[in-house]
Amino acid sequence: MFSAYSPIGVMDAGLGGYTVVRELQKLLPHEEILYLGEGVYQPYGNRGEAEILFLTRQCLDFLQSRGVKIVAVACNTISTLIEHYRPFYDFEIISIVEAGADDVVAAKLSEVGVLSTVFTAKTGQYARLITARSPQTRVYAQGCPWLARIIEDGDFDQKRIDTELINTLGKLAAEHPGLDSLVLGCTHFPLVANNIKKLFPQFTQLINPAASQARMVKEHLERTHLLNMNGSGSLRICTTSDVEVYRRMAAFVGLERIESVSLVPAPKPYKQ
Numbered sequence: 001m002f003s004a005y006s007p008i009g010v011m012d013a014g015l016g017g018y019t020v021v022r023e024l025q026k027l028l029p030h031e032e033i034l035y036l037g038e039g040v041y042q043p044y045g046n047r048g049e050a051e052i053l054f055l056t057r058q059c060l061d062f063l064q065s066r067g068v069k070i071v072a073v074a075c076n077t078i079s080t081l082i083e084h085y086r087p088f089y090d091f092e093i094i095s096i097v098e099a100g101a102d103d104v105v106a107a108k109l110s111e112v113g114v115l116s117t118v119f120t121a122k123t124g125q126y127a128r129l130i131t132a133r134s135p136q137t138r139v140y141a142q143g144c145p146w147l148a149r150i151i152e153d154g155d156f157d158q159k160r161i162d163t164e165l166i167n168t169l170g171k172l173a174a175e176h177p178g179l180d181s182l183v184l185g186c187t188h189f190p191l192v193a194n195n196i197k198k199l200f201p202q203f204t205q206l207i208n209p210a211a212s213q214a215r216m217v218k219e220h221l222e223r224t225h226l227l228n229m230n231g232s233g234s235l236r237i238c239t240t241s242d243v244e245v246y247r248r249m250a251a252f253v254g255l256e257r258i259e260s261v262s263l264v265p266a267p268k269p270y271k272q
């Protein structure tokens, strides 16, 4: 039903998922990638579960209408709810939170911080997935209300980024003085890893789950004989918000073989 020549779908609430596309392009250079960055309702991480699901279903429907063979949800916030929408689609959906939890378990850490959106922190999903396989690991979640939004603006306002980090990661660091490992539990955050290193050098191990998620995509495609070994590896970017910002940021992140950056309709708003 799916073909090896169908694209890989990647979606995020915003452009943070570019950090996953970067890893997919390294690992699977012949795969065509269709990226959907839903920027209109961003940050999803400050919204409620019902609204996030309502918006997510429309994003997945869009990717389905474009014939994707698999979807990488390159958004931690949306990945925490994966069991709520996985059953509705025929294609495999890969969670970045499961990838991040795998990384922590593999690193055999006794304690780890998870810096994420407020919603991801509230769900406790990282802690659940990690301690199910590594019960001795202590997981400390810290939500950041505005960091993903500030990064999404694309102007890297250093003062705003640092202030948000001090207000959030600063709290986690003060509460757990010996903590040295941190999951970047929002796909936007690897883009400010240098700010984190500068302000909080005690975090000597920053875990970015993007590479693991890309590996999970590859393994699934191998298992299901859907790997594209000789495609052009082109990237089509669709955004519901600002085409110019998405184009500029794609170049900044180092994405390659960009065929198009286009504006697509935003999801319908959620009404209670």
Ligand code: DGL
Pocket (backbone or CB within 6 Å): 012, 013, 014, 016, 017, 041, 042, 043, 044, 045, 046, 074, 075, 076, 077, 078, 117, 120, 148, 185, 186, 187, 188
């Ligand atoms: N990039 C998303 C994540 O990984 C956050 C974006 C948002 O909150 O809208 O959680």
